[in-house]
Amino acid sequence: MAASPEAVGLQPLAFPFQAPACDGSLVDVVPGSIKWLRMPLPMALDHINLYLVRDGAGWRMIDTGFDTRQTRALWEKILPGLDGPVTGIISTHHHGDHCGLAGWLTEKLRVPLYMSRAEYFAMRLFGEKASLDSWEYKEYFRRAGLSAEQLTQMAEALKQFHVDSPLARAYQRLRDGDSLVIGGREWQVRGGEGHSPEHCALHCPGLGVLLSGDQLLARISPNVGVLPFEPEANPLKDWFISLERIGKLPDDTLVLPAHELPFYGLGRRALELRQHHLGVLDRVLGLCADLPDSIFGLAQRLFPDRRSELDNVLAISETLAHLAFLLEQGRIGRSLTAAGSYEYRVAA
Numbered sequence: 001m002a003a004s005p006e007a008v009g010l011q012p013l014a015f016p017f018q019a020p021a022c023d024g025s026l027v028d029v030v031p032g033s034i035k036w037l038r039m040p041l042p043m044a045l046d047h048i049n050l051y052l053v054r055d056g057a058g059w060r061m062i063d064t065g066f067d068t069r070q071t072r073a074l075w076e077k078i079l080p081g082l083d084g085p086v087t088g089i090i091s092t093h094h095h096g097d098h099c100g101l102a103g104w105l106t107e108k109l110r111v112p113l114y115m116s117r118a119e120y121f122a123m124r125l126f127g128e129k130a131s132l133d134s135w136e137y138k139e140y141f142r143r144a145g146l147s148a149e150q151l152t153q154m155a156e157a158l159k160q161f162h163v164d165s166p167l168a169r170a171y172q173r174l175r176d177g178d179s180l181v182i183g184g185r186e187w188q189v190r191g192g193e194g195h196s197p198e199h200c201a202l203h204c205p206g207l208g209v210l211l212s213g214d215q216l217l218a219r220i221s222p223n224v225g226v227l228p229f230e231p232e233a234n235p236l237k238d239w240f241i242s243l244e245r246i247g248k249l250p251d252d253t254l255v256l257p258a259h260e261l262p263f264y265g266l267g268r269r270a271l272e273l274r275q276h277h278l279g280v281l282d283r284v285l286g287l288c289a290d291l292p293d294s295i296f297g298l299a300q301r302l303f304p305d306r307r308s309e310l311d312n313v314l315a316i317s318e319t320l321a322h323l324a325f326l327l328e329q330g331r332i333g334r335s336l337t338a339a340g341s342y343e344y345r346v347a348a
């Protein structure tokens with residue numbers, strides 16, 4: 001494929017490391033400063049990358065893993081083997097794979113949890129199981145075009161992902177533009193929106209490293225979705241702005257992401273992700289031009305490879321994000337059907 005004019009001069013993606021097993025084995029990605037480990041996840045995306053950053057005599061933990069017996073057992077094995085204490089836990093954002101064990105670890109290690117404010121409260125909000133049965137959730141899925149029966153089926157399937165994890169109370173706020181000193185080096189907090197409300201990536205200019213969380217992944221396009229608690233949001237607009245900002249970091253930065261492999265090629269990847277969404281926007285417009293359709297109808301046509309109820313939810317939320325973006329631009333319109341679902345068509 002020919003490079004786009006914008007990508008000229010940007011290096012192609014390069015992957016300097018092999019993946020370790022999902023068993024807590026430690027890899028020195030920046031010798032003396034950063035260790036990388038993988039933990040298993042109980043879903044299609046089957047792993048998360050976690051990092052330990054040297055902090056004086058100890059280590060600062062970046063993300064915690066999902067709260068499962070297996071992950072807890074891995075930490076029980078890894079922690080005593082470290083040559084120093086954990087000095088604090090940084091969670092990039094509120095998704096369960098990133099902070100699921102924050103409560104358990106802050107309690108066990110008696111250290112603070114560093115997180116942005118919106119992510120901290122989102123984590124506490126999503127800790128509530130009851131929200132799946134709330135009228136807002138039901139309305140969100142009815143508006144998307146699901147029948148009452150489909151909705152019940154989906155709610156049942158989603159409940160299995162709910163874990164009653166202990167709450168993290170030892171909280172310290174991070175925000176975009178903050179500087180943290182970890183192990184005598186300056187790390188800059190880089191805020192991002194769209195995938196989650198106030199995601200924090202961490203950039204260390206001295207080491208030339210970006211701990212990117214889910215903000216920049218090498219092959220996966222992180223989910224950008226409209227969620228039931230804020231059904232009129234336009235997260236794709238925020239995501240485009242955030243991609244542009246993160247894509248301006250030095251192109252020789254080593255990106256240490258939360259999933260898949262560490263890589264070089266940050267500028268190109270930010271551009272690819274932008275182009276991916278521009279492509280989806282075009283496809284959504286094309287589909288709406290064919291015939292007016294519901295959110296779920298469009299999601300099924302856009303994402304034919306869905307294999308689970310979780311995939312359905314992600315597809316609905318992602319489709320809705322693209323529809324919200326086009327709606328705000330006035331390129332499509334929507335109307336409410338008698339059945340209570342939205343129907344989208346290309347604006348006249």
Ligand SMILES: [Zn+2]
Nearest residue numbers: 093095195214
């Ligand atoms: Zn995430």
Ligand SMILES: [Zn+2]
Nearest residue numbers: 095097214258
């Ligand atoms: Zn993630």
